[in-house]
């Protein structure tokens with residue numbers, strides 16, 4: 001569970017710069033959610049952190065040591081992918097134990113770790129089945145179990161719930177929150193889902209156009225968004241944004257009664273009504 005620091009990370013695919021300058025400090029044992037609209041650079045950040053993509057500018061350190069020159073396997077990172085990436089020809093037990101077998105862990109210890117993790121995720125009775133014989137949610141739990149069983153220092157989640165239906169997503173969110181209480185690791189979760197952004201992590205980092213817009217606790221973001229973009233992006237349902245004027249004597253907000261999500265139309269029958277407040 002290293003402390004992870006991004007220093008001035010930058011990445012371009014030609015011109016202009018696509019990512020950065022990106023500076024971020026992740027405390028050890030934090031659950032951090034990186035959220036942003038499609039194309040803002042989440043996957044690129046994740047791939048650079050995991051070592052699947054080069055880092056042309058800046059540096060990343062784990063516990064103060066630069067890691068950008070290290071191979072993925074030397075970074076002690078376990079990943080959960082959006083499309084699960086299970087090996088179709090291996091049963092669930094073999095899928096979950098694959099990395100441990102590569103590491104030449106003793107078979108009795110492998111069996112014990114796989115069974116313990118599978119029981120935790122409620123998939124202990126599926127260990128003999130192949131991935132094709134499981135539902136989407138069960139496969140997702142196997143993908144998480146395969147990462148958890150490795151006992152890596154850092155866990156990266158790449159939109160792991162986006163292929164699930166709404167009901168299953170809500171259930172898996174609860175399971176993830178429970179999992180967070182049982183493993184004391186550094187977890188970084190990438191998503192474009194506003195609900196996940198404010199329900200899963202200790203801290204949420206909002207990205208847009210390759211740069212960090214704001215980072216705070218979920219409550220901090222909801223209470224004090226730093227910009228109109230963050231206010232409009234965070235939360236579900238989204239916040240109501242009302243145009244207004246701030247003057248020395250207070251503020252005046254114009255409420256448009258026909259706005260689709262306006263909460264006032266019943267109380268302010270006219271099409272547009274001013275609300276005036278003190279300083």
Ligand SMILES: Nc1ncnc2c1ncn2[C@@H]1O[C@H](COP(=O)(O)OP(=O)(O)OP(=O)(O)O)[C@@H](O)[C@H]1O
Pocket residue numbers: 013018036037038039040041042043044045192
């Ligand atoms: N190999 C590449 N070559 C050129 N451009 C790329 C490459 N990979 C990503 N990009 C561009 O970089 C930008 C960021 O991509 P990235 O995949 O990191 O976004 P994202 O936030 O993960 O989006 P999504 O939520 O849709 O997956 C996009 O505009 C994308 O088109």
